[in-house]
Amino acid sequence: MASKKSKASDVKETLNSVVRPLEEALNSTQDGRLYNEILDAILDYRLSPGVKLKEDELAGIFSVSRTVVRRALLRLSHDRIVDIQPNRGATIIRPDVQKAREIMSARRLIERELVREATIAATKESLDTLRQCVEDERDQVRRQHVGSGLRLSGDFHIQLSRLSANTTLQSYLKELVPQTSLIIAMYQTPHHTLCSHQEHFDIIDIIAAGDVDAAQTEVDNHLQRIEDKLDLGNERSPGDLYAAFAHVKAKD
Amino acid sequence: MASKKSKASDVKETLNSVVRPLEEALNSTQDGRLYNEILDAILDYRLSPGVKLKEDELAGIFSVSRTVVRRALLRLSHDRIVDIQPNRGATIIRPDVQKAREIMSARRLIERELVREATIAATKESLDTLRQCVEDERDQVRRQHVGSGLRLSGDFHIQLSRLSANTTLQSYLKELVPQTSLIIAMYQTPHHTLCSHQEHFDIIDIIAAGDVDAAQTEVDNHLQRIEDKLDLGNERSPGDLYAAFAHVKAKD
DNA sequence: GCTGCCGCAATTGTGTACAATGATGTTTCA
DNA sequence: TGAAACATCATTGTACACAATTGCGGCAGC
Structure with missing residues (x-):
């Protein structure tokens, strides 16, 4: 690489060679920032299901x-996180009970496979990094950044999936995690100790032990427990208009 | 529905009326046409892996x-069918051998689950529709529309997945099918009797019998056979953009 | 009082101009 | 001759203007 270039060029080259791979494969254009910003807002519960996202406002x-x-x-709509209807704009999805179960079920299916591959591919270093991730998450929560804690909780599952080399299933999981956040936002119960950090540590330990079946079972149960804590029991009766459109502000 | 039409048209209408509502809940705007057109071109092998898709040309x-x-x-890139690199444009992906195996493996994972749910939810009517679909596919091939035959072959797997109500996994399969086409385009061997129609009929029969485990095994083996017929060692060279869309009237 | 129709406002869809970036070919100097 | 710097071109990224569509409120008719 030429070293006689001006400082400005040098900095630029450094940025390109360092930032690009990180910022990365997705799209390092300007909309990537907005995309991540909205995603973060959802993971942090600052954006709730049903919110309309007007283009001009954003x-x-x-x-x-x-x-x-x-x-x-458009990218968010492909992630099934917002619903774009032609000429009517984009709103954050409101998964109904059936859809919620479906998404959680898909997560179990996909994470089971990912954790299988992750357990096989795991190294001591990668697991230590993962432990660090969970510790950070726990500390965040203790500092009462509850929202960030949940986001990092989702991060754990993403990071865990990265132990495997399966980018296809990883990309699906990356869609399912924010969807899960929206489901939790809609159906959480008063006692919402959601992703337990202890359970995350347990998962890491089992993976470290190299027991594939146990790891799969543990992750599956972990996800099932999250689902069980939700209030997916009482489906709205099909004919009840008021329940079905409870989110619509009733006129005075 | 008009009954004076030919049998072929009838089937097509059936397909449209079933497929469209779900398909184009997404976006019935103008780019949907282009999106489908490119997708079809890939499924028909008119577009090969590695082709550069210049915006002005299209x-x-x-x-x-x-x-x-x-x-x-952009939509295609989210489907992992084209790869967009900032300021450098979009090219159709060229999955390497590892990626190819990964995609086929993901397909088996997801189709296994879909066929499980499909078997449970199947009715005589839906299975008859599916049979019609395979017959249509077979007829197309016999009329030497080899390309269309393969596209319909992919359609079978999509239609089969529609027997289940799981739209989440369906959407993943809809990404994986064109990716599979690209893999086949890159790694097919001289004896490429790819998706056997007989095997499709067999799958339907087993589903009709209601044997979940057998159905899952059958689909899994079916997909495995497709993968086994590939030569995951030799790659092919990219094709030509204009040849792919020769049927489109170019403006002066 | 309710229903359907019509016009206006709000919002999104599309086309086009221009800026920014990366690729290519050419020139110059050692 | 070779390689590096430069100029030029091709291609994509962004902004904005205008068209198309939808939703809403008022009004007339039943």
Whole structure:
């Protein structure tokens, strides 16, 4: 690489070679920021199911053009996180009970396989990194950043999946995690000690022991416990208009 | 529904009326056409792995603006069917051997679950529709529309998945099917009797019998046989963009 | 009082111009 | 001759303007 270039060029090259791979495969264009920003907001419960995402508003808030907003929303819609209806805009999805079960079930299916491959591929170093991740998450919560804690909790599952080399299933999980956040937002119960950190540590230990079946079972149970804590029992009766549209503010 | 139409048209209408509502809940805007057109081209082997998809060229071929092309490409990139690199454009992915195995493996995982749910939910009517689909596919091939035959072959797996109500896994399969087409395009061997129609009929029969385990095994083996017929060692060279869309009237 | 129709406002869809970036070919100097 | 710096071109990224569509409120008719 040429070393006689101006400082500016040098910095630029450094940025390109360092930032790019990190910022990475997705899209390091401007809409990536907005995409992640919205995703984070969902993982942190700052954005709730059913919220309408108007293009102009987002463009104003983030000081970008509608073009950029549009791309971000399109990506989110493909992740099944927002629902875009032609000429009617984008809203954050409100998974019904059936859909919620379906998503949790898909998560178990996919995470089971990912944890299988992860257990086989795990090394001491990668597991230590993972432990660090859970510790960070626990500390965040103790500092009462509850929202961030949950986001990091989702991060654990993503990081865990990274132990495997299966980017296909990883990408599916990356869609399912925010969807899970929305489900939790909709159906959480008063006692919502959601992703237990202890359980995460347990999972890591079992993976470290190399027992594939036990690891799969543990993750499966872990996800099942999360689902069980939700209030998915009382489905709304099909004919009940008021229950079905409870989210609509009733007129005075 | 009009009853004077030919049998072939009837089947097509059935397909449309069943497929469309789900398919285009997504986006019935103009880019949907382009998206499907490119997808079809891939399923029909008119577009090969590695082809560069330039925005201006596509805009010219389909007589739309770059805006529309852009949206279609963005959607395709999210499906992991094209790879968009900032400022360097979109190319159709060329899955390496590892990735190919990964995709086929993911397909087995997901189709196993889908066929489980499908077997439970199947009715005589839905299975008859499915049989019709395979017959249609077989007829297409006999009329030497080899390409279309393969596309319909992919359709079978999609239609089969629709017997289940699991739209989440369905959407993943809808990404995996075109990816499989690209894999086949890259690694097919001279004797490429790919998706055997007889095997499809067999699968339907087993589902009709209601034997969940047998159905799962059958589908798994079916997919494994497809993978086994591939030569995951030799790669092919990219094809030509204009040849792929020769049927589209180019504007002067 | 309820229903359907019509016009206006709000919002999204599309096309196009221009800026920014990366690729390519050419020139110059050792 | 070779390689590096530069200029040029091709291609994509972004912004904005305008068209198309939808939803809403008021009004007339039953």
